[in-house]
Amino acid sequence: MxxxxxxxxxxxxxxxxxxxxxxxxxxxxxxxxxxxxxxxxxxxxxxxxxxxxxxxxxxxxxxxxxxxxxxxxxxxxxxxxxxxxxxxxxxxxxxxxxxxxxxxxxxxxxxxxxxxxxxxxxxxxxxxxxxxxxxxxxxxxxxxxxxxxxxxxxxxxxxxxxxxxxxxxxxxxxxxxxxxxxxxxxxxxxxxxxxxxxxxxxxxxxxxxxxxxxxxxxxxxxxxxxTDGRVFQPNKKEQTASLLNPKYEVTAKFSHNLSNKVKIMMAGSAGEGVQGAADMLAQAGMTAGLNVTKKGSYPVTVGVGFSAAEVILSPEEILYNGLYIPDVLIITSQDGLDYSKPAAKKMTTGTIFIDASLEAPETGAKVIKVPFREKVGARNSALASIFYYTKKYQSFEFEALKSVFATSKLSAKIDINIFLDL
Amino acid sequence: MIDNNTTKKVFVDASRLITEACVQAGADVFIGYPITPANLLYSYAVARYPEMMAAPDEITTLQWMSGFAAAGKIPVTATSFPGYALMIESIGMAHMMELPMVIILVQRLGPATGTATCGAQGDINVIHGSLSGGYQLPTLCASNYDDCWTLAGKAVHLAAELRSPVVLLTSKEMIMTLRSYDWSQLPNIEKIKLNNETKASVYKPYAPQANLVPEYLPYTQNKHQVRITASTHNQAGILQNLAPEALENSARLQEKMLKNLDTFTYYDYDKQEGAETLLLSMDVSSQATREAAEELRKQGKKVSVLIAKTLFPIPQVYLEIAEKYKKVVVVEENFDGQYRKLLFGYAGRKGVSGINGIGKMISPNEIMEGVNNE
Incomplete structure (x- = not known):
């Protein structure tokens, strides 16, 4: 008292x-x-x-x-x-x-x-x-x-x-x-x-x-x-590691062939690796000394519907990270086709790589059909498309992509050779 | 072809930079409630902040933050419009109480729930009108990754320096896009600490110092009584009705922002001699605007560029710069030009126009067309 x-x-x-x-x-x-x-x-x-x-x-x-x-x-x-x-x-x-x-x-x-x-x-x-x-x-x-x-x-x-x-x-x-x-x-x-x-x-x-x-x-x-005794315990950490970890730093050890930026849209389905493949394409571009951006686009649903990504590869600094009109459009599924039809329609030049099972969209671009899904399965179709694109376009050394793939977790699960035969 | 050895390029999103900058600047705790497109900030917070709390809703988020802020901690949260809408009453409370905190508002497409996965710049008016009575929340807005680092750190410092909630306004494509970025040149950010003692014999929680900011003392100390309140109050923190001292105190809340505005006025002014057109933008649209200006200049067109990074209170210098141009084109990704109308009023001004849009990023081409058609 x-x-x-x-x-x-x-x-x-x-x-x-x-x-x-x-x-x-x-x-x-x-x-x-x-x-x-x-x-x-x-x-x-x-x-x-x-x-x-x-x-x-x-x-x-x-x-x-x-x-x-x-x-x-x-x-x-x-x-x-x-x-x-x-x-x-x-x-x-x-x-x-x-x-x-x-x-x-x-x-x-x-x-x-x-x-x-x-x-x-x-x-x-x-x-x-x-x-x-x-x-x-x-x-x-x-x-x-x-x-x-x-x-x-x-x-x-x-x-x-x-x-x-x-x-x-x-x-x-x-x-x-x-x-x-x-x-x-x-x-x-x-x-x-x-x-x-x-x-x-x-x-x-x-x-x-x-x-x-x-x-x-x-x-x-x-x-x-x-029932005295259950007291809130704070979630405190004495020390946390910096998010600026040098392990994220990318060394440019390959070469590229670009004198202008290339704007690539990838459009497929959720769960079919579009975002991961787009990341890999961008990272490969970085190892070839290019500036890159990667922007994702998807509905609020996590595992269903379309999944699209926009990748820019550029020898110069990139300011605007949108595409406006893509130079290259890669379509790997019906969801992707439905999503990207407006973009395809705007293209008067450039190239569309579309899965062979799909109907070509209305476009002024050159259309190339590739059997991504048939050859590697739906889940790997997006990955297959970036290998195909890189080999075909030669924006940068093909070895750059192979090297990024080899250091990714996916390399333990997927044999890279399935992507090389397309 | 091969990178210069001094650069350190990473493939990174700006959420990472913002989180690291906040923590280095002295943010103690992240209080989060999930919402797209702010979830990367939440995920990074789990790994990086000294303390992380998962709140059951956004009202609780702001209330918990206020509790932390009164106990000597600088809290941060991240949300989008639906969450911010729930927070508004509590943000007003924290502003009146003069509690330091940072609210990162990641804009997405409205109205209402809208499209959570689409970017936008539609919350400028919401921020401007968050506080009853025409008071302003200090609002910073990054135009690129360098700014995301610098201004996130500054937001934390500012919250402590002004004893106020500070808004860091951004948008989906600014903080979720992955980019190659050279982080070797990031400036150091000093860690700020809140005061926990005073030399005053009798502490008054709302007695203004020379810069009109009252001295802060937390509830953790037991030498001086601390009274914190959201109701109209005198310098001692005691509820008053319309006593002159209390109304003076309320007016001081805006006066302190204006008095200190020079210390947090951030903008880029890229002036071209002889230009009669000024492009004005902010946030993710800044990058399209800069690119459009480069292209226009290549075409022989003279344009200057003003990128606003301190959105509120509106720095007078923006109007002074705009005054020098016959034509001002304000680029912002919303329905009808929110910042333009705040700058120039609904009556507008001859020669002032906007490039606006919803549901997609404004491209450099649209800006160039807009300027060339003027």
Whole structure:
């Protein structure tokens, strides 16, 4: 027990008879019982009447958005990663309604903090609208006939999550022991404090007592789950390796024959190696001293539909990395043909290499049919096409491509000779 | 034919450069929620950041980042429009709280979910209008790989220096394209650390220093009380209604950006003597614009080029440069020229036109045609 003040001496900013006053005072008492230093406590407050109390607290204070306070506190708690610091979140039943996902997530991940739900069963700051916590039969100014549904039982929901400490108390009199026990938990804890809003709850439900409402709602004031001990562990690394690893550096050891840039579009199907083959073609160009770019294009689906890539090989620096109109179009599947028809139509010169099984698209380019799929199978058709292209076009030494292939993982699975006989 | 030995060429995407630059600059943690086309940044973050957290949604992402930022850490995230839209309220919160962080926004084709795998430059207005009240988020935008390195590092520094969320605006084809790139000349990036002590006897979290940025102190220390709030507040961080000190504090949020804007005004101005036409662009369209300018000059046409790298607050110098030209052609990959309208208003200016488009990159040919048809 310490005598350190956690609240400044001034009056608390609540209506007469408001339960929020009791929560603030009991919080101070609980923290005194725990012997906490005020500046080792961070009070995180939500939007709502309860949230304006932070100016009275002598702790650190953190006042954010409606419903997001638990997420804000979660980030803070994870960053502090310090069992000597206490993060306490004040949130109302309105904030707990809009931010229930954050409470569930914080409980699930085990962030070291305590959520104090100020449940006065309605939105007090905005005129007494119902929340998900408004119990059956309870009236509010905008719900004059009373709620037709049971209140949301946050304690049951959160206590179903492993490793949490959850309890409900009635916010009357001295409940500082219950708060202190909750605050002392290492990991995620939540205490729901039942109260009645004097401005809207009491006036809309004349003569109704808090205890009666709580009992009639079937809300138990008890400890729901007491499984202290599962605390969030940060995913921290002492040392991580630079992403600028020299192993990615490419040495130019072959020669090329280009005096102008060549723009190549490869169009095939997902799962048939288009992106990998395009990467390999570009890397081979680099080993021949060319500047290269490779841009991928595909639908959001991962394993189906078209897969296209645009590769530029250039003796000069490349600025614009699009193709506009390709010089070379390689089509290895029907998906690729469907995708690349507009590009083929724009071509008035250049060459299209298309799988022999496909119908030639409308184009002004020269069309060469090659049995990629028949010779090497669908999965290797894109790879076959870059070998075919390189051999045919001689943009750079064929050895450059063979060398890049030999150092790739694919070389262990695929015999390079299947690509050389096309 | 063979490379000079001093160069170190790699086949690399810009996401790698951005991630490395952020970490070297002092970013402590990456908080991510997956979204195309920002996922490479997420993947690299797992390998490189000192700490990585997988958030359950984008609102949580920004809230967690704010929690980290208040505890002395500089957080970074990467997202695209749908995620950014969810973050906006929280970005406003972090801006009002004056918390340092970097949000990398990778543009893709909208509206709405649009086409996740297609690039775009359609979020310029969204960034400009993210904050209620006409306040501006410092927004940097890389025009090539060199910038991706430099400006990513600067974004982290700026977040700490200004105590503010900083947006690094980019787009799919800028950060996902693989390129041959010589990384031997990358400048060193200094690591920045947030302050964790003060000489003040009574610390006021929102008392401005000479540069209008308040001194930062984290919740990790227990010598001084720290009050951080998103509601209108005085210098002590106490909620106020319309007290003059509190309104002054709110106004200061924009004044601090403008006062320090010179320290983060980045642009390339490639001026050609005698040119009457200025091409103005940003992000991935910069490369097409530069290429178009080269070609136009080969054809004997005189053009100057202005590449905007600090998008917001808009540096006055862009308007001063534009003023010198009879014709200004603004190149941006969106429906009807968002940055052009921000620069010149809806009334426009005689001689100002735009080259715009959706669903594909704007090519140098389109720009050349646009200039030649003027």
């Amino acid at each position: 310490s005598n350190q003040a956690f609240l400044s001496g001034g009056e608390l900013p609540f209506c007469k008879g408001c339960g929020h006053t009791g929560i603030a005072q009991n919080t101070e008492k609980a923290l005194q019982k725990m012997g906490m230093n005020p500046l080792d406590v961070i009070m995180v407050t939500d939007i709502g009447c309860h949230g304006i109390v932070d100016k009275n607290f002598l702790t650190h204070t953190f006042h954010g958005l409606h419903g997001r306070s638990v997420a804000l506190a979660s980030g803070l708690s994870a960053a502090l990663n310090n069992p000597d610091k206490k993060v306490i979140v004040f949130v109302g039943d309105g904030g707990a309604t809009i931010g229930i996902n954050h409470i569930i997530s914080a409980a699930h991940l085990g962030f070291n903090l305590t959520v104090v739900v100020h449940n006065n069963m309605l939105f007090g700051m905005t005129g007494g609208q119902p929340s998900e916590f408004t119990p059956q039969g309870f009236k509010t100014p905008t719900l004059p006939d009373g709620s037709h549904k049971n209140s949301f039982d946050i304690c049951s929901v959160i206590s179903s999550i492993e490793g949490t400490y959850v309890r409900r108390v009635t916010g009357i009199g001295d409940f500082s022991d219950a708060l202190a026990e909750t605050f002392a938990v290492k990991g995620f804890s939540l205490v729901e404090v039942m109260e009645m809003c004097p401005s809207y709850g009491v006036k809309s439900n004349p003569g109704m007592k808090l205890k009666t409402v709580v009992e009639a709602s079937g809300l138990q004031t008890e400890v729901f789950a007491d």
